[in-house]
Amino acid sequence: MRLRILQLLLLGLLVVAWYVMTAPGLVPPFYFDKANRAAFFFGEPQKVFWVIVDWFASGEIFPHLGITLLETALGFVIGAASGLGIGLWLALSPTASAITDPYIKGFNSMPRVVLAPIFAVWFGLGIWSKVALGVTLVFFVVFFNVYQGVREVSPNLIANARMLGASQRQLLRSIYLPSAMSWVFASLHNAVGLAFVGAVVGEYLGSSMGVGYLILQAEGTFDINTVFAGILVLTACALVLDSLVGLVERRLMTWQPKAGQTEKV
Amino acid sequence: MTNEVPALALADITCRFAARDDASQAYTAVANATLNVARGEFVSVVGPTGCGKSTLLNVAAGLLEPSSGTVEVFGERLLAGNGVNRRAGYMFQADALMPWRTGIDNVVAGLEFRGVPRAEAVGQGEAWLRRVGLAGFGDRYPHQMSGGMRKRLALAQTLILSPDILLMDEPFSALDVQTRQLMENELLALWAEDRKSVLFITHDLEEAIALSDRVVVLSAGPATRPIGDFRVDLPRPRDVSEIRMTPAFLDLHREIWAAMKEEVLKAYAQQKAI
Numbered sequence: 273m274r275l276r277i278l279q280l281l282l283l284g285l286l287v288v289a290w291y292v293m294t295a296p297g298l299v300p301p302f303y304f305d306k307a308n309r310a311a312f313f314f315g316e317p318q319k320v321f322w323v324i325v326d327w328f329a330s331g332e333i334f335p336h337l338g339i340t341l342l343e344t345a346l347g348f349v350i351g352a353a354s355g356l357g358i359g360l361w362l363a364l365s366p367t368a369s370a371i372t373d374p375y376i377k378g379f380n381s382m383p384r385v386v387l388a389p390i391f392a393v394w395f396g397l398g399i400w401s402k403v404a405l406g407v408t409l410v411f412f413v414v415f416f417n418v419y420q421g422v423r424e425v426s427p428n429l430i431a432n433a434r435m436l437g438a439s440q441r442q443l444l445r446s447i448y449l450p451s452a453m454s455w456v457f458a459s460l461h462n463a464v465g466l467a468f469v470g471a472v473v474g475e476y477l478g479s480s481m482g483v484g485y486l487i488l489q490a491e492g493t494f495d496i497n498t499v500f501a502g503i504l505v506l507t508a509c510a511l512v513l514d515s516l517v518g519l520v521e522r523r524l525m526t527w528q529p530k531a532g533q534t535e536k537v
Numbered sequence: 538m539t540n541e542v543p544a545l546a547l548a549d550i551t552c553r554f555a556a557r558d559d560a561s562q563a564y565t566a567v568a569n570a571t572l573n574v575a576r577g578e579f580v581s582v583v584g585p586t587g588c589g590k591s592t593l594l595n596v597a598a599g600l601l602e603p604s605s606g607t608v609e610v611f612g613e614r615l616l617a618g619n620g621v622n623r624r625a626g627y628m629f630q631a632d633a634l635m636p637w638r639t640g641i642d643n644v645v646a647g648l649e650f651r652g653v654p655r656a657e658a659v660g661q662g663e664a665w666l667r668r669v670g671l672a673g674f675g676d677r678y679p680h681q682m683s684g685g686m687r688k689r690l691a692l693a694q695t696l697i698l699s700p701d702i703l704l705m706d707e708p709f710s711a712l713d714v715q716t717r718q719l720m721e722n723e724l725l726a727l728w729a730e731d732r733k734s735v736l737f738i739t740h741d742l743e744e745a746i747a748l749s750d751r752v753v754v755l756s757a758g759p760a761t762r763p764i765g766d767f768r769v770d771l772p773r774p775r776d777v778s779e780i781r782m783t784p785a786f787l788d789l790h791r792e793i794w795a796a797m798k799e800e801v802l803k804a805y806a807q808q809k810a811i
Contacts, residue, residue: 431600432633434621436647436698446646450637527637529680 290317315496323501333483333505340482341509343399343471344464347406348513352463355411356456359418360448369419380416384408388477397478406470410463414456421455422448454528457521464513468506542612544702544734545574545597545625550606552592566592568760570606572753574702577732581745582763583797584755585804590738591630593761594706597736598627610702626700628691630707634679640690641666641675647698665693669723685716689723696727703728703735710739721748721777729774742797746789747777754796757804765796 292298294316296308304310327333362369362376388405395401425448433447475484483502490498550570556562566589574580584590595601596608602617609615610624634643641662648658666675669689679687688708695703709717725748728735739745745752746769754765771785780786 426631426633428629428631428633429635431595431598432627432629433635433646433650434600435598435625435627436694437623437650438646439650442650446635446650450635453637527639527678527680529678 287317290314312494312496315500319497320500320504323498324505327501327505333486336481336483336486337505337509339399340468340471340475340484340506343402343406343474343482344467344509344513346399346403347470348410348463348467350403351407351410351467352414352456352460354407355414356418356452358411359415360422360444360452363419363422364444364448376415379408380412385473388474391474392478397480402471402474402479402482405474406467409466409470413459413463413466417455417459418452421452424455425451454525457517457525460517460521461514464517465510468510468513472506541576543573543609544576544578544611545572545736546607546609547572547593547597548607548609550593550596550603550608552589552596552601553604565760566758567596567603568762570755570762572736572763574734574736576734578751579728579735579737579749580751580753581737581739581749582753582755583739583742583745583793584761585757585797585801586740587808588755588758588800588804589761590740590755591706593755594627594704594736594738597702598622598625598704600627622702624700625702625704626695626698628695628703628705628708630710632679632687632691634687634691634694636679638678639675640671640677640679640682643679643690644675644693644697646694651698661697662693665697668727669693684712685720688712688720692720692724692727699731701733703733705735705737707739709744710741717744718778724748725773725775725777742790742793743781744777746771746786746793747775747780752793754793754800757800757807764800765793767793767796 294310294314296311301307301309304313362372385405387408388401391401391404395404429447429451430443433443438446471482472484472487475482476488479485483506487499487502490496490502548571550567550572551565552567553563553565556564570593572580572582572593582590582593592601596603599608599615599617599620599622607614608622610622615622635646638646641659644665645653645658645662648661649655653661663672663675666672669692671686671689671693674682674686679690682690691708709720712720721744737745737748742752749769752765752767752769753763754767755761756764767789769789771780771783771789
């Protein structure tokens with residue numbers, strides 16, 4: 273609780289500092305030559321706030337936010353699911369893994385944002401080009417973690433399950449999957465952020481909807497306040513999605529020991 | 538006894554492991570080892586550390602295919618293509634419980650793999666938790682249990698399938714001395730109920746004598762093979778902490794140790810050389 277208060281206090285302090293430094297005429301200009309320049313470059317918190325309020329009050333933001341969240345969610349789910357599936361498959365099949373290894377490495381080291389224009393050509397300017405970009409970003413994070421997770425399963429556990437009579441399929445369900453899950457969840461927090469990156473970058477490069485599109489439009493008219501408003505809305509959404517992942521993680525990973533945890537008997 | 542088919546018969550087992558970088562440098566862990574376990578017999582295998590005891594056990598379990606030699610389970614050949622030894626339960630040295638499953642879910646894992654309905658499996662599982670003294674701990678995860686409790690859980694997990702052969706790889710070596718003697722007594726009590734065949738691996742000669750009907754001594758590695766076979770005629774039921782004080786126990790200990798000592802020193806010298 274105390275921590276929360278301090279966190280909010282820090283936020284308040286940052287906003288006040290932002291306001292004091294940018295409000296025209298409040299402090300004499302010490303860097304820019306004109307009083308309203310700071311506001312031009314950095315926006316003003318109260319105006320940003322009103323832009324956001326206006327967006328939500330008029331409902332203007334909802335279709336844009338909806339599109340961006342849809343792209344993010346689709347990119348996240350498709351990327352994570354395919355990363356999980358292909359990660360499991362390659363980790364359990366040494367031959368396939370050996371053959372595809374250089375390609376996987378190559379794709380992973382490629383700066384995948386450059387694929388965005390190609391995706392725009394392939395999938396058009398609708399949501400799917402953004403989803404595709406998000407998938408390429410999310411996939412590798414999840415894939416490598418699953419791959420590693422399966423590889424790190426204790427051989428003892430596998431031998432024990434086999435002696436208890438587990439078939440290949442049961443091994444997968446009872447040993448490999450749960451064992452990889454802790455690695456998967458560690459990667460999902462990153463993946464949420466990357467799915468957002470995919471959606472917003474995609475919208476930058478060509479779209480007619482979405483928060484990225486709003487930001488791009490505002491940038492075109494040097495409307496810094498709206499740009500900041502868009503950034504803040506996206507950040508808030510990313511935080512919410514991240515805490516959702518955290519919630520699911522705590523639900524599914526109850527078995528994990530927490531550091532320094534004492535058991536109430 | 539002589540005409541009866543043994544529960545487990547390892548015949549002329551040799552295990553060679555290829556070296557990582559040089560195929561000609563293959564390491565022979567076990568060479569021409571022959572070992573029988575009769576029905577209802579408790580056999581311990583002792584040997585210096587790193588002599589390939591676990592290798593032998595893995596062969597018996599069907600987890601490892603020997604380079605040559607045969608394994609017969611109740612007269613039937615155990616072939617690598619057919620998977621693991623289905624009539625054996627294996628208790629590992631290290632923790633092999635599934636950390637994401639609660640105590641009860643770990644115990645019923647084997648039943649679950651065999652497709653036993655959940656309600657029936659849980660019923661049996663609860664009964665086994667009671668038998669190993671873990672009643673009421675079924676909802677705990679392994680990390681919330683002590684080392685001794687985890688061993689009991691592993692024991693219940695193995696015994697619930699009522700295997701005809703029990704393979705144990707230094708199961709109690711990680712426990713402190715007091716807990717260990719308690720566990721040894723519990724194991725003997727459980728074993729006395731239905732007298733499974735047991736192949737028990739240990740490096741602790743006292744443990745081996747206190748538990749077994751027969752103690753087999755292995756030579757130092759590489760190319761480990763049995764070099765001594767001693768019958769233990771101590772009366773049952775035994776209390777492992779008391780039996781250690783009896784003259785008969787001490788005599789046996791002296792006799793077997795005399796056979797083992799040279800091998801232990803050999804193994805020690807080899808390890809020092811590396």
